[in-house]
Amino acid sequence: MGVPDVLVVGAGGSGAVLAARLSADPAREVLLLEAGPVPRSLAEFPPELLDARVVPGAQPGSEFVTHHPAHLTPDRPYAAPRGRVLGGSTTVNGGYFVRARREDFDRWSVQGGPAWSYERALPLLRALENDLDLGAGPLHGDRGPVRISRTDLSHPAAEAFRAAAKERGLPEEHDKNAQDEPGFGPVPSNAVGGLRINTGLAYLAEAAARPNLTVRGGCTVRSVRFSGNRATGVEVEHAGRRSVVEAGEIVLCAGAFGSAHLLHLSGIGPGEDLARLGVPVVQDLPAVGAALGDHPQVVLEWTPREPMAAPAGSWLGGALHLTSSGGEHRGDLEILQSLVPLTALIGGTAAPGSPLAFLLSDQAPRRSGGLRTESADPAVPPHIDYGYLETEADRRRLREAVRATASLLATSAFTEISSGLLEPGPRTLDDDRALDLWIRSRLGTSQHTCGTVPMGSAGDPSAAVDGHGRVHGVRGLRVADTSILPTAPLRGPAATAVLIGELVADAMIREVR
Structure with a gap:
């Protein structure tokens, strides 16, 4: 592969979806980078990652989970688990797959525009699912990649x-x-017959064979590279070696912690804070990491x-x-x-x-706490405060x-x-x-973090991206994961993470026409 048209960072709930949908166009070269391993088939996934009777993300010492140090309250430290494997947290979560409520879409569409209305989102929600209980109808689909059954x-x-x-x-x-x-x-679930089918399996099992889609595991992205205000590539660490991978457009799908931290390390965020860390400021966007939503x-x-x-x-x-x-x-x-x-x-x-x-x-919508980057060194974790x-x-x-x-x-x-x-x-x-x-x-948390890179209008100090994930003030860079939701939905966000991949992919496909 030469220089890909699109480079997607993170093969989780949104990133696997985005890469699969974009690569359906054979003229578009797509590169998907995942920090963890990338099993190529159901048979290659360790059995504990497929068993729907356990929650791998809650297992201590799992090699497929990264734990982010955090505080739920000032005196309540916590280690927040996130998946580090193909499928991301959809591989290690509980298999809960409940859509957001109409009220959520009403709220999000104020910031993200009409694409975020319930009426506009419903066709995408139908298209992403194969509802094994209810089949096709006005509310449900039966041909999508995600198989849904109720408990x-x-x-x-x-x-x-x-x-x-x-x-x-x-x-x-x-x-x-x-x-x-x-x-x-x-509970609607993406666990069928005792197997938790993550987005890597649902979306990439067949798509990965496409000649225009490359999926690479073990690739930790350290920062986004810019020429002026245009993103041109990413710095990647693989097997202890660092290199720069160029691309026509970059989409961060590293999750609500990972994407916000990557933006900070790349010079996008609260300018004064980043400058104090020695990070060259590309775009002053104080909304990045300013608060978060969770349950x-x-x-x-x-x-x-x-x-x-x-x-x-x-x-x-x-x-x-x-x-x-x-x-x-x-x-x-x-x-x-x-x-x-x-x-x-x-x-x-x-x-x-x-x-x-x-x-x-x-699960009431709320924003509090935030994510603060403490060092220009990507190996130093950010300070995460839930503000519960x-x-x-x-x-x-x-x-x-x-x-x-x-x-x-x-x-x-x-x-x-x-x-x-x-x-x-x-x-x-x-x-x-x-x-x-x-x-x-x-006290614990539901692991439903959203809102660290909230969408909204350009010029709004409380927003960092538009409704299609484009980062304000720069070109060639988007974010497509739950970090762009200004507030967490009234239900767990796994289904909404998949919707975000679908929605941003749909926008990118339409923009080419």
């Missing part, structure tokens, strides 16, 4: 969850990829009265979406069911009768999620199979201050 609710714990929600008078939500009233329902999470465990069989397919059971008090965002609280004990979920073992868990998340629990509204929503889950566990439907919640106890549940302290000591 089985026949497991006794899932049946009890459904019955408890009904006992509390909560609605059923049969299709969480529609836009119905939030409630209880199965704080806590885990509640309960004890089954009798040992339960392991699920045959996914670890996921049902999901319940509730609206917090005030009702500003419908369905902003998520109660996600695990049918596997936490110790088994992360790849270990669990004794018979071990507690099962609910993962509770506050800073407001009373943040704390209130998580209290409501915990209390709602405790209420479900107290229903007659659930007490038939459960001997109760492990913690917190009644005194803690009834005391706001005590419950806040309990939540703070057990």
Whole structure:
């Protein structure tokens, strides 16, 4: 391959999609660089990366995961895992594949333009999926690369969850990829028949054979090179050697941490801060890394009265979406069911009768914290601050999620199979201050980071790219991953990451015409 027309950095949830779609044009040379290994087929993927009953990203010491040092709160350090393998985090996540809500698209289209409206996004959402449950129709497709099936609710714990929600008078939500009233329902998943099919497999298994698409693993991109204000290539480290790879256009798909950090290292970001680090400033864009959006999470465990069989397919059971008090965002609280004990979920073992868990998340749109680059050396990690629990509204929503889950566990439907919640106890549940302290000591995150390179209009100090990912003030450089979403969606962003790859690829294809 000579100089590629497009160089894509990162083969994850958006990058694999973008490279596959662009390379469908045989006249366009595409180079895809991935920092981790690039298995070429299903058979080459390690089995633990395909097993839908575990979450590889939660496994300690996995060679396919990079851990980013971060702080959830000033006194709560954390290591945020991200996939470092073909398929990126879609290879190591939980297989949750739920679309954003119409409200999200309404909000994003204000910053990103009409391409981000729900009506414009829906054809792309249909085109990316093969819905094995519902087939083709006004809302769903049956010919896309991503196979979707909904979790089985026949497991006794899932049946009890459904019955408890009904006992509390909560609605059923049969299709969480529609836009119905939030409630209880199965989880749409890209795990089918017990296998988690990542975007590398879904999009690149066939596309990788195209002569105009080159996929290279083990390539860590250190920075973007410029001539004036035009991006001309990237500096790559491979097998301990550094080189510069030129390209006609560069698209960063390195994730909400990786893309923002790469922009900083390349001289794009808050100019004064970068200059202090000795990074030559190409474009002063203070929005890069200024804040982020994610979903704080806590885990509640309960004890089954009798040992339960392991699920045959996914670890996921049902999901319940509730609206917090005030009702500003419908369905902003998520109660996600695990049918596997936490110790088994992360790849270990669990004794018979071990507690099962609910993962509770506050998914209201919010921006806080941020990503600050601390050195011009790419090997020095950035400082990542989630800024969780800073407001009373943040704390209130998580209290409501915990209390709602405790209420479900107290229903007659659930007490038939459960001997109760492990913690917190009644005194803690009834005391706001005590419950806040309990939540703070057990706080985690849903791994849904967005918003570090937010889209918006040129000249807007809160924006860094336009609605098609083009970086403001420079030429030949785009960002296409969840970093461009100004706020995180009201649901986990895996499906939206794939949509971003589709949307930006569609824009690039149309621009050539």
